Amino acid sequence: MKRPFTIATVFSLLLLLPLAGGAGLVWWQRGEAAKKWPTLDEEPPLASKASLLPEDPLAWKLILESIERYDADHDSAQEQLSAIGMPPNASVWAHQQVSLARIKQAMTRPGLRTPYRERFEDAVPDVFPLIQIGRNQVLRGWESAEAGLLLEAVDDMLLADTFGSRLIDGSEDLIIVMIGIALTEIAMEELEELEALIGSEEREVFARALAGLQANRPLSNSATARGVTRDCMMFEATYRELGERPELLLSEMSMDGQVTPYPIQSRIIAFRYDADATIAQHRRVCRAAVSRMASMPYEQEETYAPPIQSSGFYNDVGSIMLNLVAPDFTRFADQERTTSVHRSGLVVLLAARLYAADHGILPTTLEALVPDYLPAVPVDPFTGRPMSLTGTRLTTGAVDPQDVPLSWELAR
Numbered sequence: 001m002k003r004p005f006t007i008a009t010v011f012s013l014l015l016l017l018p019l020a021g022g023a024g025l026v027w028w029q030r031g032e033a034a035k036k037w038p039t040l041d042e043e044p045p046l047a048s049k050a051s052l053l054p055e056d057p058l059a060w061k062l063i064l065e066s067i068e069r070y071d072a073d074h075d076s077a078q079e080q081l082s083a084i085g086m087p088p089n090a091s092v093w094a095h096q097q098v099s100l101a102r103i104k105q106a107m108t109r110p111g112l113r114t115p116y117r118e119r120f121e122d123a124v125p126d127v128f129p130l131i132q133i134g135r136n137q138v139l140r141g142w143e144s145a146e147a148g149l150l151l152e153a154v155d156d157m158l159l160a161d162t163f164g165s166r167l168i169d170g171s172e173d174l175i176i177v178m179i180g181i182a183l184t185e186i187a188m189e190e191l192e193e194l195e196a197l198i199g200s201e202e203r204e205v206f207a208r209a210l211a212g213l214q215a216n217r218p219l220s221n222s223a224t225a226r227g228v229t230r231d232c233m234m235f236e237a238t239y240r241e242l243g244e245r246p247e248l249l250l251s252e253m254s255m256d257g258q259v260t261p262y263p264i265q266s267r268i269i270a271f272r273y274d275a276d277a278t279i280a281q282h283r284r285v286c287r288a289a290v291s292r293m294a295s296m297p298y299e300q301e302e303t304y305a306p307p308i309q310s311s312g313f314y315n316d317v318g319s320i321m322l323n324l325v326a327p328d329f330t331r332f333a334d335q336e337r338t339t340s341v342h343r344s345g346l347v348v349l350l351a352a353r354l355y356a357a358d359h360g361i362l363p364t365t366l367e368a369l370v371p372d373y374l375p376a377v378p379v380d381p382f383t384g385r386p387m388s389l390t391g392t393r394l395t396t397g398a399v400d401p402q403d404v405p406l407s408w409e410l411a412r
Contacts (some may be wrong), residue, residue: 030313030314031314033313033314033315034274034277034314034315037274037277037280037281037314037315038277038280038281038283038284039276039277039280040276040279040280042280043279043280043281043283043284043287044283045283046229046232046233046236046283046286046287047229048172048226048229048230048233049172049222049226049229050172051113051114051169051170051171051172051226052169052170052219052220053111053112053113053166053169053170054110054111054113055111055113056109056110056111056112056113057113058106058109059106059109059111059112059166060106060112060113060114060115062102062103062105062106062109063102063103063106063112063130064125065102066098066099066100066102066103066106066130066133067099067125067126067127067129067130067133069098069099069102070096070099070129070132070133071095071096071099072129072132074092074095075092075095075096075132075136076089076092077092077093077096077132077135077136077138077139078132078135080092080139080142081135081138081139081186081190084193085193085196085197086142086145086146086197087139087142090139090140090142090143090146091139091143092136092139093136093137093139093140093143095136096132096133096136099133099136100133100136100137100140103133103137103159103163104159106163107159107162107163107166111170112166112167112169112170113170113171114167114170114171114172114173114176115173116171116172116173116230117173117234118233118234118237119234119237119238119241120234120235120238127175127176127179128179130163130167130179130183131179131182131183131186134160134163134164134182134183134186134187135160135186137156137157137159137160137163138156138157138160138186138187138190140156141153141154141155141156141157141160141190141194142190142194144156145194145197150198150202150205151204151205151208153194154191154194154205154208154209154212155208155212157187157190157191157194158187158191158208158209158212158213158216160183160186160187161183161184161187161188161191161212161213161216162212162216163180163183164179164180164181164182164183164184164185164186164187165180165184165216165217165218166180167179167180167183168180168181168184168218168223169218169219169220169223171223171227172226172227172229172230173227173230174224174227174228174230174231174332175227176227177223177224177226177227178224178227178332178335180223181223181224181335181336181339184216184218184339184343185339185342188213188339188342188343188346191209191213191346192346192349195209195346195349195350195353200353200356200357200412201357203354203357203358206350206353206354206357207354209350210347210350210351210354210373213343213346213347213350214347217340217343218340221336221337221340221381222293222294223336224293224332224333224335224336225290225293225294225333227332228286228289228290228293228329228332229286229290232282232283232286232290235282236279236282236283239275239278239279239282239318239321240275240279242273242275242321243273243274243275243276243278244275246273271313272313272314272315272316272317273315273316273317273318274314274315274318275318277315277318278315278318278321278322281318281322282322285322286329289329289330290329292329292330292333293329293330293332293333294333337381337382337398338398338399338400338406340381341380341381341382341396341397341398341406342398342406344378344380344387344396345387345394345396345406345407345408346408347374347378348366348369348374348378348387348394348408348410349394349408349410351369351373351374352369352373352410354373355368355369355372355373362392362410362411363389363410364389365388365389366378366386366387366388366389366394380396380397380398382396382397382398383396383397389410392409392410392411393407393408393409393410394407394408394409394410395407
């Protein structure tokens with residue numbers, strides 16, 4: 001005999017209908033929100049370009065040894081180089097002579113390929129002392145200059161520039177690339193200050209500096225884009241791991257950093273996080289950023305791919321993480337271009353010094369330096385046009401950290 005419907009049964013059904021409708025609405029909202037996100041089929045894996053130098057494990061081993069032998073307790077190189085011109089006590093570099101010997105030996109090797117991390121958690125050596133080691137190499141040059149050994153001074157400063165350029169060309173790690181850029185900047189700034197102190201009769205010194213700066217020019221202007229791509233690939237591994245183990249996100253929030261199982265919270269995160277969609281959007285953001293970095297500033301279009309603001313309980317966690325970790329990648333490329341402009345400006349300045357030594361007057365155009373002193377007139381990457389003179393001043397489209405346009409006065 002069938003049980004007749006009771007008032008309680010009907011009342012229960014009336015309560016369940018809104019709940020079922022609400023659940024259906026949530027799933028519909030999730031489906032609509034999911035349509036805004038790209039798929040992995042639409043965004044294939046990122047691929048980093050290999051570094052431009054041949055692999056040479058011994059070169060990297062020597063660099064690591066230089067870091068190990070670096071004496072931080074007796075280093076005042078940064079303080080010494082803060083003075084314009086001759087440092088007050090250039091001889092302090094001697095505390096780092098073992099490290100400098102390792103760097104010099106590494107620069108005689110035919111190649112350099114620095115390691116890179118597959119994940120952010122991977123252990124890596126502390127490479128930041130390399131900046132200080134480079135400063136001490138420049139100080140060694142200043143000590144030679146103080147003794148009147150100008151060619152040796154130029155060679156010492158050029159060795160720091162060579163080291164920076166090798167790190168730029170031989171790395172896929174963004175941190176090491178930026179250290180290389182910093183080293184070349186330090187070397188060029190001090191070479192420029194040394195040039196201002198040298199008499200116009202020192203033609204051989206100008207020629208040595210000019211040849212070295214041209215030889216040390218990095219092989220491409222896309223090292224930062226290579227490093228950013230590698231960083232993006234590391235972020236992708238993190239997003240994938242959080243999809244497989246959502247409790248890791250909760251452990252990052254805890255004070256002790258221990259991974260503790262939170263069954264209910266982990267299920268909530270898993271419901272509101274889609275690793276595939278997050279990775280696909282991350283790839284889109286990175287590709288747009290790298291494309292923008294590769295183009296010249298005057299060519300750049302609005303190629304940004306901002307993280308999607310999710311709604312409807314779909315991938316809210318992924319949207320938040322993308323917003324948190326998406327840095328301004330273009331500033332790295334701008335720094336790389338500014339350093340390239342600095343090199344070109346210093347090269348033109350030295351070429352003009354040689355021209356004046358040979359002709360008794362400064363060139364009135366940069367074309368006058370070609371081909372005897374320069375292979376071609378350098379192109380300004382910020383304008384896309386060949387550099388030119390305004391009177392005796394070389395102006396560019398680059399600016400220094402204080403937003404002052406970079407320029408060089410050829411006349412003393």
